[in-house]
Amino acid sequence: MAFQIRTDLALxxxxxxxxxxxxxxxVSVDEYDLEAxxxxxxxxxxxxxNGATALGKPIGTYITLEAPAMTEPDExxxxxxxxxxxxQLWELLPDMTREQSILVVGLGNRDVTADSLGPRVTxxxxxxxxVMKEFGAAAYEREKMHSISAVVPGVMAxxxxxxxxxxxxxxxxxxxxxVVVIDALAARxxxxxxxxxxxxxxxxxPGSGVGNHRNAITAQTIDVPVVIAIGIPTxxxxxTIVNDAIGRWNVGEHGSGGALETPELLPELANFYVTGKDVxxxxxxxxxxxxxxxxxxxxxxxxxx
Numbered sequence: 001m002a003f004q005i006r007t008d009l010a011l012x013x014x015x016x017x018x019x020x021x022x023x024x025x026x027v028s029v030d031e032y033d034l035e036a037x038x039x040x041x042x043x044x045x046x047x048x049x050n051g052a053t054a055l056g057k058p059i060g061t062y063i064t065l066e067a068p069a070m071t072e073p074d075e076x077x078x079x080x081x082x083x084x085x086x087x088q089l090w091e092l093l094p095d096m097t098r099e100q101s102i103l104v105v106g107l108g109n110r111d112v113t114a115d116s117l118g119p120r121v122t123x124x125x126x127x128x129x130x131v132m133k134e135f136g137a138a139a140y141e142r143e144k145m146h147s148i149s150a151v152v153p154g155v156m157a158x159x160x161x162x163x164x165x166x167x168x169x170x171x172x173x174x175x176x177x178x179v180v181v182i183d184a185l186a187a188r189x190x191x192x193x194x195x196x197x198x199x200x201x202x203x204x205x206p207g208s209g210v211g212n213h214r215n216a217i218t219a220q221t222i223d224v225p226v227v228i229a230i231g232i233p234t235x236x237x238x239x240t241i242v243n244d245a246i247g248r249w250n251v252g253e254h255g256s257g258g259a260l261e262t263p264e265l266l267p268e269l270a271n272f273y274v275t276g277k278d279v280x281x282x283x284x285x286x287x288x289x290x291x292x293x294x295x296x297x298x299x300x301x302x303x304x305x
Contacts, residue, residue: 008185008231009198010044010062013055016188026051037080040066058218060202063088070195070289071282078289085197085230085293086300092201092228093178093297099137101129101147102298103176103224105167105217107183107204109155113283114234114275118182120287122150126295129174146298149174164215168222178226181217182290184283186273187233188240193275194282197232197290204229232286234279238272 007013017024026048033040044062046052052059065088067081090096104125106118128140129149137145153159153166171179181204187193203218204227219227276282 007188007233009064009187009192009196009233010046010055010057010200011042011064011196011198012188012192013057014044017054024051024054027055034084037077037084038067038069039081039084041084042066058202060200061092062202063092063199065197065199066192066195067197068195070197070286071276071278073285078285079292081197082289082292082296085199085290086297088199089180089228089293089297090300092199092226094226096146096297096300099144099146100177101149101175103167103171103174103179104148104150104294105179105181106150106152107163107181107217109158110152113279114273115184117184117232117234117283117287117290119152120283121182121291121294122152124288124291124295125150126298148298149176162215164217164221167217171222171224176224178228179217179222179224180294181227181229183229183231184235185231185233186235186237188237190236190241192233193236194232194234194279194286197230200229201226202229203227204231230290232290234283235273235275238274241274 007016014024014027014029026046028045028047030043030045031041042064044055044064046055046057046059046062048059065081065084067077069077070081093100093102104122106120106122108115108118110116110119125148127148127150128145129147131139132145132147137143151167151170153161153163156162159166167179167181183204185198187196203216203221205216215221217227217229219225
């Protein structure tokens, strides 16, 4: 009896697909290390419908930053991560050398720590739209400045509305050139928990990693030219932990390939998701790291003009 471990990471979907079928058509992968900052970058580009089907992800670009020490309270290290986030955003957001209106959306539930990444990121953003509308870039002593706004739509249980509906309504009134969506993700590997950042230009399907599917937030569904999604896995499926443990036991005790030998136990764990005991401090730290990356990306052209 096989089971499906859920993941929001295209990197892990690619690994699973390669394990199952070997070579992937319609998917290109570029990997490199940033030695100075100890960050491993993987760029997965899904180029065709075949690749999208194989990975279960939409066609587009998925950039993954793996930083082993991201959970540590090292300010200098987190600054390097923020700089890399800003750099990758600049490559995905089109024409950032001209003034643009950008809406940042913090997805998730502020009252659930492991799901509060999005709302916490918006708390630390430099919001400029209200000032730009009144005084323009001169208020910041610059020639050019992006107009940044933010919204935290909450969760459907509290609002009675799909998140995509709320964002589409806000975007319809404010007419942003791009939307950047922040959300907590789920991973299939415990070693990537709180140590991985995914940036993609395909938008996001909120809750898909934990089997709680909501309407997609994409350029098409909210009628915005560009939708960038940024996320960090803060939970793992309980099945993952059991599978890892049994796999290691099989390898260590029996020399097998780590095949799962007790699948009949796993359905009971299908709705359990696990996070670290210090998730409060980690989410607080990582939300600030992402917000700093966004602030640097949005301010960069103004500093260079």
